[in-house]
Amino acid sequence: MKRLFNLLKGDILQQYKYGFYWLYLFVTLLYLIALYFFPDGWKTTVGRVIVLTDPMLFGYMFIGAIILFERSEKVTNALSVMPIHPIEYLFSKLISLGLISLLSSEVIMLGGGVPQHCFWTPFGILAGSFLFTMVGMIQACRISTLNGFIMWMIPTMLIAILPPILYLCGIDGWWQQLMPGTAILQIISNNHFLWLPSLVLSVYLLLAFWLAMKNIKTLLVNE
Amino acid sequence: MIHVQNLTFSYSKFPFIENMNFEVGKGEIFGFLGPSGAGKSTLQKILIGLLTNYTGSVQVNGCETKRKNRNFYEHIGIDFEFPSFYEKFTAAENLNFFASLYQMPCIPTKDLLAMVGLSADADKKVSGFSKGMKSRLNFVKSLLHRPDILFLDEPTSGLDPTNSKQMKEIIADCRDKGTTIILTTHNMYDATELCDRVAFIVDGSIKALDTPHNLMLAKKENILEYSYLENGVEMQKQTPLKTVSEDTLLQNLIAENALLTIHSKEPSLEDVFREITGRELK
Numbered sequence: 001m002k003r004l005f006n007l008l009k010g011d012i013l014q015q016y017k018y019g020f021y022w023l024y025l026f027v028t029l030l031y032l033i034a035l036y037f038f039p040d041g042w043k044t045t046v047g048r049v050i051v052l053t054d055p056m057l058f059g060y061m062f063i064g065a066i067i068l069f070e071r072s073e074k075v076t077n078a079l080s081v082m083p084i085h086p087i088e089y090l091f092s093k094l095i096s097l098g099l100i101s102l103l104s105s106e107v108i109m110l111g112g113g114v115p116q117h118c119f120w121t122p123f124g125i126l127a128g129s130f131l132f133t134m135v136g137m138i139q140a141c142r143i144s145t146l147n148g149f150i151m152w153m154i155p156t157m158l159i160a161i162l163p164p165i166l167y168l169c170g171i172d173g174w175w176q177q178l179m180p181g182t183a184i185l186q187i188i189s190n191n192h193f194l195w196l197p198s199l200v201l202s203v204y205l206l207l208a209f210w211l212a213m214k215n216i217k218t219l220l221v222n223e
Numbered sequence: 224m225i226h227v228q229n230l231t232f233s234y235s236k237f238p239f240i241e242n243m244n245f246e247v248g249k250g251e252i253f254g255f256l257g258p259s260g261a262g263k264s265t266l267q268k269i270l271i272g273l274l275t276n277y278t279g280s281v282q283v284n285g286c287e288t289k290r291k292n293r294n295f296y297e298h299i300g301i302d303f304e305f306p307s308f309y310e311k312f313t314a315a316e317n318l319n320f321f322a323s324l325y326q327m328p329c330i331p332t333k334d335l336l337a338m339v340g341l342s343a344d345a346d347k348k349v350s351g352f353s354k355g356m357k358s359r360l361n362f363v364k365s366l367l368h369r370p371d372i373l374f375l376d377e378p379t380s381g382l383d384p385t386n387s388k389q390m391k392e393i394i395a396d397c398r399d400k401g402t403t404i405i406l407t408t409h410n411m412y413d414a415t416e417l418c419d420r421v422a423f424i425v426d427g428s429i430k431a432l433d434t435p436h437n438l439m440l441a442k443k444e445n446i447l448e449y450s451y452l453e454n455g456v457e458m459q460k461q462t463p464l465k466t467v468s469e470d471t472l473l474q475n476l477i478a479e480n481a482l483l484t485i486h487s488k489e490p491s492l493e494d495v496f497r498e499i500t501g502r503e504l505k
């Protein structure tokens with residue numbers, strides 16, 4: 001536990017030093033200003049879309065940048081011969097990015113007057129952040145350049161965001177229910193337990209966890 | 224501390240390291256000397272547990288490296304050839320972070336930085352460090368948890384003579400305190416100066432293993448090299464020291480005070496390496 005805590009401190013310091021928190025602050029303020037100008041009838045829907053995309057997009061993009069930085073600075077080399085376990089490395093990244101995503105989303109929801117449930121909304125935000133942070137991690141472990149990562153980012157974001165946007169627009173096919181973005185949107189928008197979205201999200205989280213662990217083990221050995 | 228028996232390793236269907244055997248004792252500085260691509264880095268990766276699909280036995284600090292757990296790294300320190308730091312962290316922040324990942328008490332950061340003359344740079348970002356400063360910082364990073372075994376890959380690469388000397392003194396001091404040190408290098412001067420024993424590695428196998436002194440004595444004779452003028456052209460000649468009294472030309476040149484230069488030439492480890500392996504150290 002102590003080592004995980006120290007890794008977490010290192011990750012938070014890294015994210016601060018590399019300016020990620022300033023970027024979060026800037027984008028959160030931008031979203032709040034944008035929400036202010038939307039008519040009241042739209043605020044809830046737009047706010048939920050923002051909260052849906054915010055943790056996913058930032059968790060995904062920032063973990064890509066973090067891994068690529070660590071690889072280019074050969075920090076992964078150093079970590080590969082230190083007594084840390086791959087799961088500690090993964091959890092440290094998930095918690096640090098998950099917490100900042102949750103904070104940013106809560107500021108947007110509370111500041112923008114978007115209704116939320118005290119448990120299911122933060123749960124959905126964190127689960128979404130964890131999932132897409134792991135997806136970004138899997139891709140960044142296998143790609144060595146920023147350009148390569150950006151090329152993967154476009155289809156990944158389309159798959160993540162398009163189904164829930166269509167769902168919000170009233171287009172509701174069975175396949176959308178099986179997409180992670182729709183599952184996250186349903187969880188953060190409802191006040192009670194939803195078994196299908198929870199099951200879908202759990203399957204994606206388990207699959208992403210397995211692949212992320214596999215890739216981190218390779219990353220921490222082969223760099 | 225290190226026992227390697229019948230080690231064979233392959234990246235493809237052809238063996239890259241074949242049937243290698245050696246042992247390294249506690250408090251010994253053991254050098255792997257060889258040209259690029261000889262298998263030194265692969266061997267180091269096997270010894271530090273990063274490559275595990277080998278056959279044979281590789282025991283480091285009493286642990287078969289293919290069956291190690293993460294605790295293995297509490298007792299070994301590794302200084303890779305290329306520095307590995309968060310560039311936007313300061314030197315002290317980097318060392319503090321890496322030290323926090325060990326369970327055992329580490330050497331205080333200020334002591335480590337003082338050891339390599341970086342005390343004044345503790346609060347500077349690593350991105351502003353020169354290559355030599357990064358090398359020194361990387362070196363002390365490998366020492367921070369007081370490892371029993373230290374793996375050093377080209378530790379003096381990119382250092383000026385003063386810092387190189389300082390680094391060698393620290394390495395010798397670690398050995399005196401009982402640390403086992405594995406030095407991977409193609410720098411024959413470092414190997415000659417530091418190593419208790421060296422292994423010549425070429426094409427994934429050990430071609431010779433002994434103390435640098437024994438290797439130099441056994442494989443090549445000392446020679447005397449001199450130069451003189453002949454018809455206005457400078458000529459050079461070499462003669463073995465043990466038969467110098469039979470060189471009549473030299474005796475005549477001495478009698479006529481006609482020598483331009485004269486000096487004895489002892490074989491270097493590089494000469495011996497070239498003679499044994501037929502390869503250059505580069």
